[in-house]
Amino acid sequence: MTNIVLFGPPGAGKGTQAEVLKEKYKLVHISTGDVFRYNIKNKTELGTLAKSYMDKGHLVPDTVTIDMLQAEVKKNSDANGFIFDGFPRTEAQAEALSNLMEQMDSQINAMVALEVEDEVLVKRLLERGKSSGRADDANENVIRERIAEYYRKTDILKAYYQKQDKYYGVNGVGSIDEITQRLSEVVDTL
Numbered sequence: 808m809t810n811i812v813l814f815g816p817p818g819a820g821k822g823t824q825a826e827v828l829k830e831k832y833k834l835v836h837i838s839t840g841d842v843f844r845y846n847i848k849n850k851t852e853l854g855t856l857a858k859s860y861m862d863k864g865h866l867v868p869d870t871v872t873i874d875m876l877q878a879e880v881k882k883n884s885d886a887n888g889f890i891f892d893g894f895p896r897t898e899a900q901a902e903a904l905s906n907l908m909e910q911m912d913s914q915i916n917a918m919v920a921l922e923v924e925d926e927v928l929v930k931r932l933l934e935r936g937k938s939s940g941r942a943d944d945a946n947e948n949v950i951r952e953r954i955a956e957y958y959r960k961t962d963i964l965k966a967y968y969q970k971q972d973k974y975y976g977v978n979g980v981g982s983i984d985e986i987t988q989r990l991s992e993v994v995d996t997l
């Protein structure tokens with residue numbers, strides 16, 4: 808199995824690139840944000856809970872997120888490998904992911920991070936908000952809070968994977984094709 812954590816702040820392009828890479832490398836793409844939005848759309852209990860955090864630009868609590876991620880992985884136990892998009896976002900989530908991979912006699916092979924400057928992120932997300940229909944893209948304060956939450960809780964995961972020699976930073980500015988090319992150069996070495 809090849810298991811990749813596609814990493815970066817909100818608006819870095821994780822979702823766009825995961826869609827391309829999952830086809831190219833025949834991996835299952837799991838986006839925790841997408842699973843939360845699916846639950847919100849279907850008005851589940853999980854959706855209602857997640858929405859109360861997402862609308863403020865805050866992270867959904869770890870226990871809820873970890874249980875959901877585990878269920879998604881287990882639904883795809885015959886996968887060739889996974890691209891995790893938007894997970895892990897805290898150290899507790901990274902530990903849970905490591906344990907889950909171990910249970911499957913596997914591991915995370917790499918964290919590949921899309922590096923993009925904050926002001927570019929804000930511009931991209933405001934632009935996306937014109938068509939995404941996402942409440943959290945529609946308001947600049949919420950966008951800035953999501954980026955702040957990233958620095959408070961998520962950015963430390965770079966060091967977490969660096970310690971394991973699994974961190975690869977990639978320039979996240981350019982055309983979609985250029986960025987796919989940069990990511991592929993990393994994935995091809997795994």
Ligand code: AMP
Pocket residue numbers: 817839840841843860861862864865866867868872892893894895896900943953
């Ligand atoms: P995303 O689609 O990755 O931008 O995520 C949208 C929102 O969903 C985030 O701002 C969080 O509120 C929530 N979310 C997604 N993934 C996670 C996660 N791994 N941990 C906690 N909250 C998450």
